[in-house]
Amino acid sequence: MDFVLTVTETNKYIKDLMSKDNVLRGLWIKGEISNYKHHYSGHMYFTLKDENSVIKCVMFKNSNMYLKFVPENGMKVIAGGYISVFERDGQYQLYVQEMQPDGLGSLHIAFEQLKRKLEEEGLFDPAHKKKLPFLPRSVGVITSSTGSVIRDIINVTRRRFDGMNIKILPVAVQGTTAAGEVASAIRKLNEQKCVDVIIIARGGGSLEELWAFNEEVVARSIYDSEIPIISAIGHETDFTIADFVADVRAPTPSAAAEIAVPEKQILIQSIDDFRKRLKKSLYRLIEYNRTRLNALKGSAALSQPLNRVYQERMRLDSLNRQMYHGLKLNLEKNMGRFSMLAAKLNALSPLSVVSRGYSIVRDIDGNLIKSINDVNKDQNLIIDVTDGKIDCIVTDKHSSQKGVSTYEKK
Secondary structure (H helix, E strand, O other): OOOOOOHHHHHHHHHHHHHHOHHHHOEEEEEEEEEEEEOOOOOEEEEEEOOOOEEEEEEOHHHHOOOOOOOOOOOEEEEEEEEEEEOOOOEEEEEEEEEEEOOOOHHHHHHHHHHHHHHHHOOOOHHHOOOOOOOOOEEEEEEOOOOHHHHHHHHHHHHHOOOOEEEEEEOOOOOOOHHHHHHHHHHHHHHHOOOOEEEEEEOOOOOOOOHHHHOHHHHHHHHHOOOOEEEEEOOOOOOOHHHHHOOEEOOOHHHHHHHHOOOHHHHHHHHHHHHHHHHHHHHHHHHHHHHHHHHHHOOHHHHOHHHHHHHHHHHHHHHHHHHHHHHHHHHHHHHHHHHHHHHHHHHHOHHHHHHOOOOEEEEOOOOEOOOHHHOOOOOEEEEEEOOEEEEEEOOOOEOOOOOOEHHHHO
16 A cells, blocks of 8 residues: 555546546547526536447536537537546546537538528518608618629619619628628618618628528628618528528619619609509599589579579478468367367366356365365355355254254263
8 A cells, every 4th residue: 555545646646647638638529519608797508428438528618608509418529628637526528619510510510500590580570671761861881991892783773773872881891890890880871860761782602601680690680771781692592690690681782772672764754654644534523523514504403593592492381381281270179179178177166067066165274175074163264156166164063863863962
């Protein structure tokens, strides 16, 4: 037991051995990603596996920040770095410094990932597409200040509509600063509101050369633009994220100019055609109204305008007579009915009974006296006769039996 080491010393010794090994200091390993975790610190932790084995891996933030794609479980990659021991756990792992997809390129994967993400967020939704103006007063062009693209756009625009106002914002169309410059130019035109439509253009190139138009910052700037945008990136077969977000995609920069600007001569011809059609329509309308006027001139309404007045006056007189006759008949009918009801009422009236020699006896409160039981001795009574009233006092009362006084019975 000449050499007794601590656990820490053992792990450190193994780490030193690995660091001196030329193969382990710089190697590439291919495998399938599993147990992937992107820590809040920015570091990536995962394992690479094949059919028989696994190896733990870590890719620190300062290395993974330059990746063009986002690693996912199940993705096959080739990782480059060095193998060392994590002394605390006594576990060796691959410290990844570079990584690329095994098969499809990283740019292609990054393109598909961003496309899927933005599509899920609705940035490609046709409902958000803005309609291009029929005749813009000014056209904004975001492209490189050099090259054939800007010349093609200017030439096509001038040929189609001479005098059209073109505002050019020169930007880098490839390289690390290109995406930021394009996004900034879009925001600037929206802030100034000096154009009615924007063309974003670039000539053809490889996926790497067109990559600025696949950046998320450009896509979101296009989506947020209040001004309609036409994308014309690369050749007809080239597609970028900007094409999917833009309101209209043009296959070439020249086609973008044709889409944005109508042809002046065609507009002039259309205006002439409309003018001729309007003139013919007015002539037809005037001729139609002239015919109607001539027909009206010979009508009785215009030749004898008072005839209608006389006819209506006679009709009014007839209606007046009918109304008077109807009111008279209705009045006579109601008067006869009134007389009949009055006779019935008079027959039932107490006054009619009084007029035949009878009288009505009431107490001072107006209550009718119908029985000897309704009065008392010395009570004041009022007798209604035909020609007036008689005030009297009850001195005696008798029952219906002859000569028998009620008070005498008592």
